[in-house]
Amino acid sequence: MGKHDILPQDDSVDEPKVSIKNLYKIFGDDPEAQMDAVRSGMGKPELMDQTGHALGLNNINLDIPARKIQVIMGLSGSGKSTLIRHLNRLIEPTAGEIWVDGEDVLAMDDKQLRDLRRFKMSMVFQKFGLLPHRTVLDNAKYGLEIQGVSDKEADERAVKWLERVGLAGFEDQYPSQLSGGQQQRVGLARALATDAEILLMDEAFSALDPLIRTDMQSILLELQEELHKTIIFITHDLDEALNIGDNIAILRDGEIIQSGDPQDIVMNPADDYITDFIRDINRAKVVRVRSIVKKGATGAGVTIKGTLSLEQALPKLHAAPDGCCPVVDKNGKPLGAVTLDGLIDALKAPESDGDDDVRYA
Amino acid sequence: MSFFTEFPSLGRRELADFKQGIDEGFRTFSRAYGEDLEAFFNPLLKFMVWFEKLLTDAPWPLVILCVALLTWLGARSWKITLGSILSFLAIGYLDMWEDTMATLAIISVATILCISIGIPLGILMARFNRAQTFITPVLDVMQTIPSFVYLIPVVMLLGIGKVPGLLAVCIYALPPIVRLTNLGIRLVDRDVMEAADAFGASTKEKLFGVQIPLALPNIFAGVNQTIMMALSMVVVASMIGVNGLGVPVLRAISNQYLALGLMNGLAIVVLAIIFDRVSQTYGKRLQAYRENGHG
Numbered sequence: 296m297g298k299h300d301i302l303p304q305d306d307s308v309d310e311p312k313v314s315i316k317n318l319y320k321i322f323g324d325d326p327e328a329q330m331d332a333v334r335s336g337m338g339k340p341e342l343m344d345q346t347g348h349a350l351g352l353n354n355i356n357l358d359i360p361a362r363k364i365q366v367i368m369g370l371s372g373s374g375k376s377t378l379i380r381h382l383n384r385l386i387e388p389t390a391g392e393i394w395v396d397g398e399d400v401l402a403m404d405d406k407q408l409r410d411l412r413r414f415k416m417s418m419v420f421q422k423f424g425l426l427p428h429r430t431v432l433d434n435a436k437y438g439l440e441i442q443g444v445s446d447k448e449a450d451e452r453a454v455k456w457l458e459r460v461g462l463a464g465f466e467d468q469y470p471s472q473l474s475g476g477q478q479q480r481v482g483l484a485r486a487l488a489t490d491a492e493i494l495l496m497d498e499a500f501s502a503l504d505p506l507i508r509t510d511m512q513s514i515l516l517e518l519q520e521e522l523h524k525t526i527i528f529i530t531h532d533l534d535e536a537l538n539i540g541d542n543i544a545i546l547r548d549g550e551i552i553q554s555g556d557p558q559d560i561v562m563n564p565a566d567d568y569i570t571d572f573i574r575d576i577n578r579a580k581v582v583r584v585r586s587i588v589k590k591g592a593t594g595a596g597v598t599i600k601g602t603l604s605l606e607q608a609l610p611k612l613h614a615a616p617d618g619c620c621p622v623v624d625k626n627g628k629p630l631g632a633v634t635l636d637g638l639i640d641a642l643k644a645p646e647s648d649g650d651d652d653v654r655y656a
Numbered sequence: 657m658s659f660f661t662e663f664p665s666l667g668r669r670e671l672a673d674f675k676q677g678i679d680e681g682f683r684t685f686s687r688a689y690g691e692d693l694e695a696f697f698n699p700l701l702k703f704m705v706w707f708e709k710l711l712t713d714a715p716w717p718l719v720i721l722c723v724a725l726l727t728w729l730g731a732r733s734w735k736i737t738l739g740s741i742l743s744f745l746a747i748g749y750l751d752m753w754e755d756t757m758a759t760l761a762i763i764s765v766a767t768i769l770c771i772s773i774g775i776p777l778g779i780l781m782a783r784f785n786r787a788q789t790f791i792t793p794v795l796d797v798m799q800t801i802p803s804f805v806y807l808i809p810v811v812m813l814l815g816i817g818k819v820p821g822l823l824a825v826c827i828y829a830l831p832p833i834v835r836l837t838n839l840g841i842r843l844v845d846r847d848v849m850e851a852a853d854a855f856g857a858s859t860k861e862k863l864f865g866v867q868i869p870l871a872l873p874n875i876f877a878g879v880n881q882t883i884m885m886a887l888s889m890v891v892v893a894s895m896i897g898v899n900g901l902g903v904p905v906l907r908a909i910s911n912q913y914l915a916l917g918l919m920n921g922l923a924i925v926v927l928a929i930i931f932d933r934v935s936q937t938y939g940k941r942l943q944a945y946r947e948n949g950h951g
Contacts, residue, residue: 410856413856417855420847424847424848425848427848441856442856471945
């Protein structure tokens with residue numbers, strides 16, 4: 296049985312785990328014929344009007360680092376579910392490249408592709424995708440069964456993972472007897488049991504109600520602290536993206552419009568679309584102190600860590616005599632200082648450049 | 657103006673020649689291959705004779721015991737088991753035992769034959785749209801063409817007897833199992849299929865691990881329909897020499913024996929009800945997972 300807490304080997308190498316290059320997907324009768332037009336800049340609505348083809352993905356370039364949670368976020372119709380299905384080729388691209396661990400996924404034959412899906416990538420689905428005629432245990436070991444793992448070992452591993460996601464004792468039930476949250480735990484256990492390094496999560500928590508959703512996010516983060524998998528997580532929920540993402544890529548009309556770490560997106564939204572997006576988030580919880588630090592400054596208050604959220608830092612700043620606290624990074628190195636005013640300033644949602652009256656008229 | 661009042665049909669002579677040509681052609685074919693075909697079906701015939709003898713020769717208490725056991729295993733219901741025991745006792749008491757056994761024999765063989773041909777055919781149809789395009793009209797013809805019409809070539813080829821009777825029954829009873837297998841597989845949830853794909857399941861693993869198990873309710877409805885349709889063909893089959901409950905019914909029709917017709921007809925109904933209840937409850941039992949659903 297594999298140990299799951301072994302630290303990955305090549306921590307130093309910056310080689311991305313998954314690399315997507317110039318990826319295009321056009322839906323329609325003759326997608327290849329539209330490639331020239333799309334390459335020369337034709338957008339989604341024009342392509343639809345002129346040729347009746349739908350532009351699913353438009354020149355996607357994304358490097359996904361190993362052992363991090365990469366969130367791909369967008370509203371419905373933005374192409375995010377299409378994108379994730381390209382990684383294990385549930386959908387074939389019209390043009391472009393997909394590399395996983397330096398291997399060209401599009402060059403794989405059926406057998407290699409099956410092995411990729413069996414051993415390297417596992418997937419969690421929005422609608423769970425559980426097999427209704429199998430018990431919870433048999434569902435959790437489905438991937439192992441297909442890998443050809445012996446029945447006994449598969450049972451042991453499946454039981455272990457069901458336990459890890461908090462479903463001990465449910466082994467003999469059928470999916471229809473479980474709640475949505477429990478069903479998705481089965482889906483998660485099934486995906487984790489295969490020991491695949493890459494976990495694809497397609498709106499995995501979107502069908503759950505908000506409390507259970509946060510619950511599942513914590514489970515995922517807890518597991519990730521130990522497992523260090525490369526997780527590609529699709530969501531339409533910005534709070535969720537900010538909560539779990541190490542990196543976030545925002546997709547609109549099949550194009551990535553901003554990609555970076557969550558702080559970056561919140562503090563420096565690339566355009567009005569994203570500004571609108573982040574307008575309603577709880578900035579006190581999301582923005583970290585390190586994002587608003589004034590370099591070189593210092594203060595009379597207690598020293599605080601840059602990873603604290605503004606909400607957590609507020610009482611300390613308030614207590615400081617001059618309303619100013621020195622900030623250090625997670626290793627204790629001084630970063631500068633924050634002021635109470637600076638903090639309050641950061642709580643204001645950014646204004647979009649466009650004229651609101653016009654845009655919403 | 658006669659063009660408009662009389663349909664411009666083929667001349668009488670040409671038509672006669674046309675029909676004769678077909679008849680002659682088929683007769684030549686039947687003369688050339690009839691014996692080979694009979695030889696081909698010979699093992700089937702031997703099996704049917706053996707099976708019918710087995711049922712009619714076996715001591716009746718043993719047969720009833722077997723029936724009770726099978727219904728119990730299938731349905732797990734005392735009511736259905738008791739009902740079938742009582743029905744068989746009544747059938748025997750009214751002196752229809754042998755005919756019932758003969759009917760039971762041909763229905764069983766026909767059902768097994770239909771299932772073993774129909775399910776693979778249904779899978780093929782679900783797999784390839786082209787297969788569906790070709791097979792569907794054939795099934796339509798099989799279901800709607802009057803059975804007497806295909807009895808003619810069957811009898812011309814194979815004479816009268818058990819095998820042509822069996823073929824006639826199967827032609828009529830095959831379509832539902834094929835259709836419902838196809839439908840059942842096509843109705844399997846796409847999300848579940850996608851999950852199987854994402855975990856790297858091969859075509860075979862998807863078929864036997866996901867599609868067939870999830871299509872079982874429909875496949876069972878198909879088996880059930882096939883049995884019912886086979887039973888409804890009993891009287892027609894008896895016209896071309898198949899033993900069983902159809903023979904007395906036929907006699908009753910030509911002689912206006914009301915009681916005889918009614919009794920044997922009802923015996924067919926009783927068989928149908930037993931088959932139906934057992935196969936349906938068995939099908940339901942297979943999908944216990946659908947119960948107490950959260951939705």
